[in-house]
């Protein structure tokens with residue numbers, strides 16, 4: 001029996017252990033990938049602590065234990081199923097973890113991201129059946145996934161940078177929804193975190209004319225501005241009540257001949273107050289559109305009459321399609337998407353618990369936490 005090493009969680013709140021388990025075999029439409037890099041998101045530490053368990057002991061969001069986590073795996077195709085015709089062993093790929101049921105009305109209509117069973121492989125989701133069907137996250141030497149989940153990687157895109165596709169794709173799909181492109185002035189609320197930095201890199205690639213970014217750490221903001229001193233402006237936001245006299249709103253209007261920004265993407269972290277998002281909404285011009293991919297959990301006191309009379313749009317967005325992943329890979333191949341500012345902090349699988357415990361120690365969004373399972377001693 002072929003075996004592999006995987007980091008597995010046996011109890012919420014306990015550390016992961018390295019276990020030797022059976023290697024996955026591809027079903028007819030699946031592919032098995034040797035993982036070369038898997039991104040680790042800071043929120044994983046919170047998720048595998050007793051966070052959800054405390055809220056609902058019988059929760060259906062989390063995978064059955066023991067579980068293999070790991071959202072953003074990139075690697076090399078090792079085996080393909082009998083009905084996989086356009087992917088071959090040896091190809092470099094990223095595995096999009098977004099899984100859906102494949103047979104409901106939304107899936108059959110090509111809107112699989114609106115599937116009621118939508119689940120993130122290697123993380124959590126809405127379907128225990130899907131989590132049982134695909135019990136492999138990227139914190140393992142091999143992972144099985146549907147062939148339709150694969151983004152093919154150009155040679156110029158490293159496995160470590162591809163392991164950042166979760167944040168990149170989340171920002172990309174969101175910015176497409178609000179029409180970021182040439183002529184567009186975009187406000188990135190929280191530009192120095194993981195999502196915000198990736199949003200800035202993508203907005204430059206997508207042709208946004210002017211990018212305004214807010215944050216709190218001036219030295220991180222100064223670093224973000226060096227990505228494109230001509231097109232990026234940053235503001236360290238003081239605490240203020242949202243409204244027309246807010247210095248953030250005044251700054252945004254000043255940069256746009258008094259109109260306000262065309263679009264806003266909110267990338268604020270969990271724990272940020274609702275007022276921090278509200279003030280960024282007030283920076284929109286008449287007819288401006290906002291999209292939320294941040295983690296603000298407070299309820300927003302939004303004035304629907306103000307939104308109607310100013311024709312304001314506000315939309316939520318989650319993750320990205322495999323097609324959007326292919327578009328990002330194509331932008332890297334063309335040289336338009338520059339990810340060279342990322343600092344990859346690569347660790348072996350055996351150090352996964354230390355990595356999860358040490359994620360607060362980072363250079364804002366520039367640090368990219370990666371586990372490389374090929375360094376594991378079995």
Ligand SMILES: [Zn+2]
Pocket residue numbers: 100101102103104105106107108112115116117
């Ligand atoms: Zn479905």
